[in-house]
Amino acid sequence: MNKCMGECLISRIPFLLAILFLASAFSGDHGIAGVTASNIRHSHRRHLLSDYQFANPHLKDAYIALQALKHAIISDPYNMTASWVGPDVCNYNRVFCAPAPYDPYLTVVASIDLNHGDIAGYLPEELGLLVDLSVLHINSNRFCCTLPSKFDQLKLLHELDLSNNKLSGKFPEVLLRLPSLKYLDIRYNEFEGSVPKELFDLPLDAIFINSNRFKFEIPDNIGNSPVSVIVLANNKFSGCLPSGIANMSNTLNEIILMNNGLNSCIPSEFGLLKSLTVLDLSLNNLAGPLPDQFGSLEKIEVLNLAHNRITGSTPDSICSLPKLKDLNLSYNYLTSESSSCLHLSSYADELNCIQGRPHQKSEGECKAALSNQVNCDSFKCKKCPSEVSPEDRYLSPPPPPTSEVSPEDRYLSPPPPPLVIPVWTYGSPPPPSQ
Known part of the structure; x- marks a missing residue:
């Protein structure tokens, strides 16, 4: 168990004790053996789903994902998720719905913005149910551990900002399996080890992996990016x-x-x-x-x-x-x-x-x-080969610009501010000193 997961579990001790108390009560009074916190949580979820009506299956899956995220949060000092109650996920604070890009008559959860919430917790596997998500911004919080493997279900994800958290472990290779991703920001975390060279073969428009613990030689294929x-x-x-x-x-x-x-x-x-x-x-x-x-x-x-x-x-x-x-x-x-x-x-x-x-x-x-x-x-x-001219250096034509709009308007949310000296103040501020 890594340090981050340990901190998450320690912070959840009161909740887990309550669950164990309920489990023991069920076992003692009704003879139901093997009851676990997970069984109770999923049973409670099935009960709620049977009572709720959803406009379409996508919003039902979004409800499951957002409730899982809410239960994975152990501290929400600004009550950003306080309104996450009931089936109407499109009215949840910091959750934004829109017509699906493949069906204008289908309403889906398209964006989540929990930036600057100082939220502590982890990212549950159920987030993979948000298959229509285009933007996920959770920078400047205290999310720990690493990314769920089910993240590779987010095939429409365009922007991912996980910066300024406490995420750790090796480079999350699940990020290499997001075909629509253009903006990747995982700076100011605790990732370590090598960075896969495949990152630089992706059709990204912005890469921020600074201020982690990555250790490797920059691969020759960086020029492919x-x-x-x-x-x-x-x-x-x-x-x-x-x-x-x-x-x-x-x-x-x-x-x-x-x-x-x-x-x-x-x-x-x-x-x-x-x-x-x-x-x-x-x-x-x-x-x-x-x-x-x-x-x-x-x-x-x-x-x-x-x-x-x-x-x-x-x-x-x-x-x-x-x-x-x-x-x-x-x-x-x-x-x-x-x-x-x-x-x-x-x-x-x-x-x-x-x-x-x-x-x-x-x-x-x-x-x-x-x-x-x-x-x-x-x-x-x-x-680089010296026998060829700069115009002929590419083995294949260089990729076209990602859009016709100006850099200032490229993202659904503002990009990091211009980079200026002193160089260590780029983008979002580093985590506050402990």
Whole structure:
């Protein structure tokens, strides 16, 4: 039994004791042996279902699923589920019904939003009955344990936000079996282990898996992903920064790889990411010079390369980029910079080895670090084929845009706010310190 499940059960002790009392009473008074809490709960559910009328079987299944979720909740301080009584699930607080996409005359539960409820509990298997669900948002709560295996029944699920909870265990591979999923957010949880490379073959538009305990090397097939936003920060990755990311040039707008233990040079292929507006590679172990190809990132607004081992000079082509606003090169081993960098609205170059600039590393520290020239080939990273042009690099045509609408209107609920420095404040806030 993991720690999370133990906490859930401990919190349910009063409820379980009451059930056991009832069970013993039945056994003593009526001679009914083997009565369990589960038997009583299901018997009670069958009794209620026999009394209720539902407009269609889908709403009946939704009632069963929502009642199971309510009983799996051990603390609801804002009473978000207090109205979850009776068969009219479309009038439940934070539950939204709509016509089914395959039948305009069939009303179904399409969305559930329990965000910011500080709710404690777990996610029961009965949630798999919500086969018409398109949106499930339960961020900023205290749901524990892992995802139910029956989640793979949610074939219409488009958005899933489980961020800022206490979910744990290995990466929930049930998420790989959701054919309609476009927006996946499991950041700020306690998932651990490897991330299956199949995640990057899915037709997702946004991936947020940051601030967990994942530990693996970023696979070469990351370039297969058609996402516009991907945040992998604050995990325990290792190995190379893969040059295959360049294959995402038609779709990728924002990528955050900070604080992951990446150990390589920065591939020149990153200069092919023409649509990129935010790039954060800070707090890694990246070495070698800044690629001149970074000067091709004409849409870049935020570029954070702080806290690495980057050497050489800052090319003028980078600091002259037309939309660049925030450039952070601090805590590296750069020896010179373009004067155009000093005119940026936000620029940081402290603790490098640039003569004449304030707050630099000591001469001894710079000499020791720069005496050993970095050989980027020594990292033995895989490279994109160099014989083909960028236009012909794809083995198959790149995926089309996921929609014709602007990024701001893409989701049924607002996407995370724009990514800005400081980089650890992206999206929803981290869980409050205990």
